[in-house]
Amino acid sequence: MSERESVRQNVQRIVVAGAGMAGVQTVVALREQGYPGELVLVGAEHHPPYDRPPLSKDILLGRAEHSRFEVDYTELGVELLLGRRAVGLDTERRLLHIEGGDLPYDRLVLATGATPVVLPGQPASAYLLRTHDDAVALKGVLRPGARIVVVGAGWIGAEAATVARLLGCEVTVLEAAPVPLAGALPAEVGERMRDWYAEAGIELRTSTGVGGVVAGDERLEGDARTAVLLTDGSELVADAVVVGIGARPDTGWLDGSGIALDDTGAVAADAWLRTSAEGVFAVGDCASFPSARYRTRLRVHHWDNALQGARVAATNALRLEELGPEQVYDPVPYFWSEQFGRMVQYAGHHGAGDELLWRGDPAGGGGWGALWLRGDVPVALLAVDRPRDLAQGRRLIERGRPVDRVSAADPSVQLKAAVRPELC
Ligand SMILES: Cc1cc2nc3c(=O)[nH]c(=O)nc-3n(C[C@H](O)[C@H](O)[C@H](O)COP(=O)(O)OP(=O)(O)OC[C@H]3O[C@@H](n4cnc5c(N)ncnc54)[C@H](O)[C@@H]3O)c2cc1C
Structure with a gap:
């Protein structure tokens, strides 16, 4: 029997809770990977699924009316249930409780994102920026x-x-x-x-x-x-x-489900993005995962994590054999921010013990960067108006290449050329 046939027989219905970036990318990836069965995407909001980064940029500026994902859900064979919040989960009976009914599943992907932190007694007239x-x-x-x-x-x-x-x-x-x-x-x-x-x-x-x-x-x-x-x-x-004082994982609805959360309230996924319940995966802002690369549990509230994690969750949800090292999710996290006319980008993850190396002079106009080193190996990079540094630095971090400090600190030297030659 082909793997596809085997998936067809064993996994007939996949439900994704949360119709943001992670949820939408999960259903897209499932179809791209050949999943032929029923696919249901449940979202609490009434709007068609949309992307969030433009909210604080083009939408707020009035340069765009909406940031909907360009996905044809009908063509993709996805049943899209909007305005239907997931309110509970019975992992024994494999039932997702949503407003107005229950959804049985063979596999469930949790992708309910995050919700903004509010001030004590915050009045409704104060503005948030999440939706x-x-x-x-x-x-x-x-x-x-x-x-x-x-x-x-x-x-x-x-x-x-x-x-x-x-x-x-x-x-x-x-x-x-x-x-x-x-x-x-x-x-x-x-x-x-x-x-x-x-x-x-x-x-x-x-x-x-x-x-x-x-x-x-x-x-x-x-x-x-x-x-x-x-x-x-x-x-x-x-x-x-x-x-704008932060966001916390939107996981309160999982109370009583037995799904394990970490101490920040995020779904505590494992290295394959599986949760503590059989057949249930978690991805995006609502989840954390252990990173062997950074030797810590990561909770990443950024767009790229919702994209990359969704692809891994989809692959692993379809896999019927034992999951191995190839299916582990251990990315170099990445995000960007557009502020004050600058493009600010960050890749990796730094800890308190990592050494900070400036690249260029932040006070000197033009772009600059900061590199975090563990020994001689870069583990994170901040790049301000230096997208090429970001692209090259991200690869160095992924490959764990030691760098020469003098070259790495010199913005006139390409970052990729700062790799120590004897170790190339
Ligand atoms: C204004 C703004 C700007 C941003 N800009 C950047 C940027 O420039 N760069 C960057 O890297 N990242 C940026 N981000 C972060 C990025 O958008 C998020 O990391 C990403 O959206 C996470 O995707 P997600 O699908 O996990 O969560 P979400 O996007 O939060 O989607 C989760 C969805 O699940 C729904 N949901 C919640 N609870 C339930 C429930 N119980 N049942 C059903 N549905 C539910 C929510 O309504 C939501 O639609 C920005 C975020 C915001 C808010």
């Missing part, structure tokens, strides 16, 4: 002269502030940490981004805690009825407040 509806609502208030306060100088906060300023708003960004991007990068690197805010005409207040947001405050005049309460007791009046 298409969020982006459209926020766009409506980004008028010239509008006073916009962005809470959080992370990736989303930086992109929202960039667009708000481009659209002529008066923008203040509040960050609890002493530097921007403190959750993702060491302070000495985040510090190099501080000037980007000032150059763009944005006020960045670091080491500034936010206690809450008050909406409909009668003490405030005119339309501006929102005040941000700072932990030092002062207030900041705004026309709109955008909260």
